[in-house]
Amino acid sequence: MPVNYATPAAAQLSPVAGVRLGVAEAEIRKKNRRDLTLVALDAGCTVAGVFTQNRFCAAPVQICRKHLAGGQEIRALVINTGIANAGTGEPGRQAAQATCEAVGKLLGIGAGQVLPFSTGVILEPLPVERIQAGLPAVFSDLKADNWHAAAHGIMTTDTVAKAASRTLTVNGKKVAISGISKGAGMIKPNMATMLGFLATDAGIAQPLLDKLVKEAADASFNCITVDGDTSTNDSYVMIATGQSGASFTSESDAGWAEVKAAIIAVSVELAQAIVRDGEGATKFITVAVQGGKDVEECRKVGYAIGHSPLVKTAFFASDPNLGRILAAVGYAGITDLDVDGVKVWLDDVLVAEKGGRAAAYKEEDGARVMAQAEIMVRVDLGRGAAQANVYTCDFSYDYVKINADYRS
Amino acid sequence: MPVNYATPAAAQLSPVAGVRLGVAEAEIRKKNRRDLTLVALDAGCTVAGVFTQNRFCAAPVQICRKHLAGGQEIRALVINTGIANAGTGEPGRQAAQATCEAVGKLLGIGAGQVLPFSTGVILEPLPVERIQAGLPAVFSDLKADNWHAAAHGIMTTDTVAKAASRTLTVNGKKVAISGISKGAGMIKPNMATMLGFLATDAGIAQPLLDKLVKEAADASFNCITVDGDTSTNDSYVMIATGQSGASFTSESDAGWAEVKAAIIAVSVELAQAIVRDGEGATKFITVAVQGGKDVEECRKVGYAIGHSPLVKTAFFASDPNLGRILAAVGYAGITDLDVDGVKVWLDDVLVAEKGGRAAAYKEEDGARVMAQAEIMVRVDLGRGAAQANVYTCDFSYDYVKINADYRS
Numbered sequence: 001m002p003v004n005y006a007t008p009a010a011a012q013l014s015p016v017a018g019v020r021l022g023v024a025e026a027e028i029r030k031k032n033r034r035d036l037t038l039v040a041l042d043a044g045c046t047v048a049g050v051f052t053q054n055r056f057c058a059a060p061v062q063i064c065r066k067h068l069a070g071g072q073e074i075r076a077l078v079i080n081t082g083i084a085n086a087g088t089g090e091p092g093r094q095a096a097q098a099t100c101e102a103v104g105k106l107l108g109i110g111a112g113q114v115l116p117f118s119t120g121v122i123l124e125p126l127p128v129e130r131i132q133a134g135l136p137a138v139f140s141d142l143k144a145d146n147w148h149a150a151a152h153g154i155m156t157t158d159t160v161a162k163a164a165s166r167t168l169t170v171n172g173k174k175v176a177i178s179g180i181s182k183g184a185g186m187i188k189p190n191m192a193t194m195l196g197f198l199a200t201d202a203g204i205a206q207p208l209l210d211k212l213v214k215e216a217a218d219a220s221f222n223c224i225t226v227d228g229d230t231s232t233n234d235s236y237v238m239i240a241t242g243q244s245g246a247s248f249t250s251e252s253d254a255g256w257a258e259v260k261a262a263i264i265a266v267s268v269e270l271a272q273a274i275v276r277d278g279e280g281a282t283k284f285i286t287v288a289v290q291g292g293k294d295v296e297e298c299r300k301v302g303y304a305i306g307h308s309p310l311v312k313t314a315f316f317a318s319d320p321n322l323g324r325i326l327a328a329v330g331y332a333g334i335t336d337l338d339v340d341g342v343k344v345w346l347d348d349v350l351v352a353e354k355g356g357r358a359a360a361y362k363e364e365d366g367a368r369v370m371a372q373a374e375i376m377v378r379v380d381l382g383r384g385a386a387q388a389n390v391y392t393c394d395f396s397y398d399y400v401k402i403n404a405d406y407r408s
Numbered sequence: 409m410p411v412n413y414a415t416p417a418a419a420q421l422s423p424v425a426g427v428r429l430g431v432a433e434a435e436i437r438k439k440n441r442r443d444l445t446l447v448a449l450d451a452g453c454t455v456a457g458v459f460t461q462n463r464f465c466a467a468p469v470q471i472c473r474k475h476l477a478g479g480q481e482i483r484a485l486v487i488n489t490g491i492a493n494a495g496t497g498e499p500g501r502q503a504a505q506a507t508c509e510a511v512g513k514l515l516g517i518g519a520g521q522v523l524p525f526s527t528g529v530i531l532e533p534l535p536v537e538r539i540q541a542g543l544p545a546v547f548s549d550l551k552a553d554n555w556h557a558a559a560h561g562i563m564t565t566d567t568v569a570k571a572a573s574r575t576l577t578v579n580g581k582k583v584a585i586s587g588i589s590k591g592a593g594m595i596k597p598n599m600a601t602m603l604g605f606l607a608t609d610a611g612i613a614q615p616l617l618d619k620l621v622k623e624a625a626d627a628s629f630n631c632i633t634v635d636g637d638t639s640t641n642d643s644y645v646m647i648a649t650g651q652s653g654a655s656f657t658s659e660s661d662a663g664w665a666e667v668k669a670a671i672i673a674v675s676v677e678l679a680q681a682i683v684r685d686g687e688g689a690t691k692f693i694t695v696a697v698q699g700g701k702d703v704e705e706c707r708k709v710g711y712a713i714g715h716s717p718l719v720k721t722a723f724f725a726s727d728p729n730l731g732r733i734l735a736a737v738g739y740a741g742i743t744d745l746d747v748d749g750v751k752v753w754l755d756d757v758l759v760a761e762k763g764g765r766a767a768a769y770k771e772e773d774g775a776r777v778m779a780q781a782e783i784m785v786r787v788d789l790g791r792g793a794a795q796a797n798v799y800t801c802d803f804s805y806d807y808v809k810i811n812a813d814y815r816s
Binding site: 053054055056057084086087088089092121122123231232309310313314316317319322323326327329330331334335337339340352354355356357395396397399400401 | 461462463464465492494495496497500529530531639640717721724730731734735737738739742743745747748760762763764765803804805807808809811812
């Protein structure tokens with residue numbers, strides 16, 4: 001059961017002019033499962049993406065990077081579940097390439113105009129022939145109001161489909177933003193990966209979109225952790241169709257701040273949904289670190305807390321175990337940290353300051369916060385003005401159960 | 409139940425001439441528990457230590473560093489369990505100092521000649537008066553053949569006492585080495601910490617001992633991980649009494665290589681015992697990384713594998729889940745790693761090469777190794793001659809149970 005998350009209804013997800021989506025059952029690994037999704041883009045879109053830093057990155061990630069760098073206009077995205085096409089070497093790259101060629105043939109575009117994505121079992125060959133056989137069905141399913149189905153089409157072990165949408169009026173034009181994501185651990189290499197796709201009918205010049213996708217990922221998908229593992233296939237791709245008539249080429253353009261904020265908000269919602277559906281999660285935790293010298297050190301502290309199995313089991317147990325949080329701050333890697341200047345709150349309760357427990361702190365106040373399904377851990381490092389958030393979940397019996405039983 | 413580990417019998421632990429140990433029940437936090445240990449050293453010893461890098465380091469760690477740097481001859485170590493004296497600020501330092509003064513008075517030495525160690529609950533004040541009251545009993549218990557009792561005296565949630573001993577003949581002199589350690593997670597801040605103490609009757613000049621304790625810790629306590637957390641109190645201290653008559657001042661001295669190897673072997677045994685008794689551990693895993701450009705990158709890969717909850721739950725499940733191991737290699741932080749050159753073995757079974765599964769690999773061979781209680785994961789990075797080992801355990805339901813239920 002996800003923590004305070006339900007998939008929006010189909011009617012709540014705005015179509016994005018210039019984007020059509022289709023979903024079908026291609027029996028890639030199992031029957032009776034929507035496992036193939038196609039996103040067709042009109043001419044005139046800009047597309048940008050960020051991808052896993054894992055050196056064992058999957059074949060489709062390699063092809064995506066190549067096609068985005070190739071300079072041809074991207075006109076389609078194809079996503080399969082079931083098989084991740086990772087750890088598959090040169091045959092894997094050929095399979096991803098063959099998938100792009102099949103999509104290109106169907107849509108009358110070049111293979112270099114297609115971005116492929118795969119998620120599922122690692123080390124198994126991608127059955128290209130099943131994807132080829134399934135493509136006519138996804139093609140005939142293509143329509144603009146299909147985001148809800150597409151959110152389901154990219155799921156693997158997710159317990160809920162993840163989607164988000166916003167509309168706003170900018171410079172007199174109505175702008176739509178819709179996105180979908182999948183993932184329930186940061187990685188589950190047998191049925192793997194975090195994927196995210198966002199489209200807007202705003203027009204965004206390529207350099208601005210390249211910058212935005214990185215900023216949005218840093219504020220969203222790069223702030224979440226379930227188990228600290230980084231998948232071979234992680235991808236976040238952003239599409240701007242321009243069909244709303246509102247177009248942007250520079251950070252200083254009127255209305256850009258609003259569009260950017262809305263796109264980042266949708267990205268954060270898509271990313272947080274992954275944590276809320278984290279494997280075995282019973283609580284959603286925001287670790288807000290402030291008062292750092294730079295963002296980097298705030299993130300280090302946030303991840304030290306967010307990754308610590310000891311902290312995460314304490315959240316599961318609703319135990320206000322301050323020692324574990326302080327210890328994580330202490331080993332986060334800030335070598336010149338003056339711990340006497342650090343303050344820690346659980347929601348509004350000041351729990352630690354001056355190197356130890358706050359004088360006025362009462363255990364029952366900490367216990368009250370820890371019993372909630374949504375918890376804010378706030379850390380003030382007391383040495384600067386930078387801040388960063390990390391979103392995580394607790395660590396339960398079910399995490400072990402899910403990951404120990406996964407292949408059986 | 410620890411994995412393939414039992415405490416050596418008292419008769420197997422050699423006395424070390426110049427070292428006497430005493431243990432008593434001081435009721436520091438609970439009754440009927442040996443919770444106070446004193447180690448008295450004859451004049452003429454050298455002493456060196458390595459301590460936690462955690463910025464929230466405990467008061468006794470701060471006092472240890474100060475006394476070791478102070479230049480006075482160290483003549484005693486005092487260790488209490490029950491209360492960690494961490495996160496206690498200035499009152500904590502005063503309590504640790506008062507403990508040293510009480511020990512100094514009892515032994516007729518200066519407070520600056522005493523090293524204090526604490527392990528137990530964080531954020532609680534140290535009851536110095538109980539330590540003072542308990543000191544006469546530990547003083548009257550002081551004897552050379554008391555290592556077995558001392559190993560029990562420093563336990564907290566350990567399920568077994570941890571001790572190791574070696575004797576060897578060097579340059580015609582019989583040399584004894586004995587040590588004890590405690591810890592069952594890398595950190596358990598409520599009843600916390602890794603502690604290790606080793607003594608030899610070899611004579612080792614201070615600069616050589618300072619170097620040795622770092623090398624030995626790097627080969628032992630710095631190679632283990634249960635949950636990746638670093639305690640506020642971790643300490644490893646080495647004592648050389650010189651009473652065997654075999655003395656060393658330089659790496660090139662005859663016999664030094666043998667003594668050094670034996671001391672490192674005892675250190676490794678003490679460190680591995682902590683992993684074998686790791687919280688909820690059912691398996692002991694050696695991650696041996698070779699073929700790296702330097703030791704640092706080998707350790708990065710070893711820790712990426714050894715820390716991954718996904719890898720550790722797969723070990724628990726006896727699941728040869730290669731994707732999780734490959735993914736951990738891929739995200740370990742070697743940015744220019746050529747994954748096609750990486751090979752991975754489970755014991756003698758080659759499981760991965762050329763960026764994917766090895767052609768001859770059979771799942772049943774991997775499953776056979778994963779079912780063992782002792783598993784070797786060997787990774788060849790194929791880019792150099794450096795190597796490093798990391799020792800870890802699996803991640804079971806009981807880990808969550810122990811850490812979620814700990815304070816209840």
